[in-house]
Amino acid sequence: MSDSATQGDTCSERSDPIARTANAESGGLSRRSMLKAGALAAATLTAARAQAQTDAPSVATGSVAGRPFRAFVRSGTTGSVEDLRLREIGRRQVLVRTTASCGCYTITRSVLGDRDYETPTIPNHSGFGVVEAVGAEVRRVREGDRVLVCGTPECGVCYQCLHGNPEACNYLNSQLFNEPIADMADGTGVIQQGAIGGLSELMVAMEEYCIPLFTDLPDEELSLLGDTLAAGLSSTLTYGRVEPGSNVVVFGAGPIGLAAVQGAVSQSAGQIIVIEPVAYRREKAVELGATTVLDPNVDTDTLVERVREMCYGPTDRLDAGGRYGPGYRYGGADFVIEASGGDLFPPAVEPGPDPTGLLALRQSWDVTRGGGHLTLLAAGQRGEISFPTARFCLSTRSIHGGQMGGMHPMRDAPRYVTMIESGAIDAAAVITATYPLDGVVEGFERVADRSELGVVFTL
Ligand SMILES: [Zn+2]
Ligand SMILES: [Zn+2]
Known part of the structure; x- marks a missing residue:
């Protein structure tokens, strides 16, 4: 707040005709302006230092290893809700308590299909929830944030991101870092589909997939911004x-x-x-x-x-x-x-x-x-x-290309939030059913046979 207030003051000083006249008389800056500018600069610097300190790498919020939770897990050719135990999160990972996850048609194969899963896997590729813990190097989100774990990451610094194509961010290649996040009762490691999962009480996501959203909109509606709603909007609002x-x-x-x-x-x-x-x-x-x-x-x-x-x-x-x-x-x-x-x-x-x-x-x-x-x-x-x-x-x-319709997640998710808040977009209009974790199979059957329009899983 103090940063923006300072900037606002500086802007009004620049547009003040009296100050401009005084500046011209003294060959640039009036004494009053110089004194004020100096005070402002000092205040700005102090505020920036304070901000930098709070933006410093977060301190991991204690061990989360061993925490019990439930998730829908595909193992072999079957799928069921399992009791799992969380592994420790990495230095750049975020632990999210899932509140809602979008039912995506692409994922129907992963939930209902006959593929044999060699490694137990939590399906889906987006979710929404609350940050419960962050690794020591995470900067983008903080404990307590409401956060979108988006189907498309945006790191901001890879080749694709720097060349204007964050919808194809290199972090999409989740095989590079998709390690087990939890263990089954027999000790078998469990991974997340696309390093995201979503049909689970907990998600562990790389920071690059996490978009903090500052709004009071309902979790169910916001969960659509990690997948279907955002893809459709982006197809008309980006490239x-x-x-x-x-x-x-x-x-x-x-x-x-x-x-x-x-x-x-x-x-x-x-x-x-x-x-x-x-x-x-x-x-x-x-x-x-x-x-x-x-x-x-x-x-x-x-x-x-x-x-x-x-x-x-x-x-x-x-x-x-x-x-x-x-x-x-x-x-x-x-x-x-x-x-x-x-x-x-x-x-x-x-x-x-x-x-x-x-x-x-x-x-x-x-x-x-x-x-x-x-x-x-x-x-x-x-x-x-x-x-x-x-x-x-x-x-x-x-x-x-259709990777989330060309969404730039860090830029566009907040834009779409504003559009929903203003009434320009009706996110609730496409949610026709919600299912709990124990209703994953039934919910995806409705998605697969298209008898429901939009399904959200509330965890
Ligand atoms: Zn999807
Ligand atoms: Zn990137």
Whole structure:
């Protein structure tokens, strides 16, 4: 507080016309200004020293080894809630008491799939909670902070971060540091998926994954900022930033696609066209601001042409800002977000026309206009896709990768908090069910069959 107050005083002094006149008379600074500036400088220095001392490496808050807690653990081909004992945390690690963790469709395979886990693993890749202890070298968070353990880290100093791509921060390579954090009853070490986990009463996270959030918003809503909500918002607010009045197309109205709809609304997009096979999700999209919803099962063969026609605009007069002409170069939307995913498990609701998701992936490229932006979020798709070479080379489309939609976590998570607080984003709108730790399997079954929209696990 004292720092910002000091800075504010300095700014008002600089803009004071009387002080400027006095400065001119004395060839720079008046005596009054010099005395005041000296006092301010001393005060600033004192405050900065005090701040530096409190920012000094935290002192570890005592041993946490042996602390009992419960977690959902995948071991072999089965999964169950287990009693674990915590190991000591490292010097750059943070112990978080989890309060909420987002149910992510990508994780359904890790919870419900038939993969054989050689090393017992706590699934999920995000969570929210309260800092309980920090390693001796941790600076970013402190004991008692409310903290997001984000699906994407941001260290700020690796090559990727320094070159403007923290969504691809080198700390994403969790294999470098994903050591066991706890032991099973028989002494077997337990690791966390992606060095995060989340379906657990405790998380141990590297500092680079921890984003302190200073707000009174509910834990359940904030937990979405480590995963689905943040990915959808970022797809419209970072690399493919939606422009006012523009045409936006969103494939998929799950938690991520609906966040993209909200992001587009927040940017005053013109048309927001949502393509989604499930009726209740189309209705939700309209509630949140979609201007048109299309069912890909009804419009399968004509979808691309239909969307292009909808985006042509009010005139085909080329000398009056219009556009005309069929084909990949002229028709289509300014911003397209592909968030439909493939069917990792059979849906209990209306399935789309292609369970692999590759059709939607190709269509998303086809409905992006030449010069437009395409952001790809559907990590659940499997297989390969081909494009006609000349069109691929000449289309001038910008394609953005989908690692959390291009989120810069330290910059963007606080921004999204502000947007939720102001009412610009309705985070609660996509939470349709919460489950306790003992309901992990049931909750993920609802995520997997898409019968619930957004699920949060409250630990
Ligand atoms: Zn996820
Ligand atoms: Zn980094």
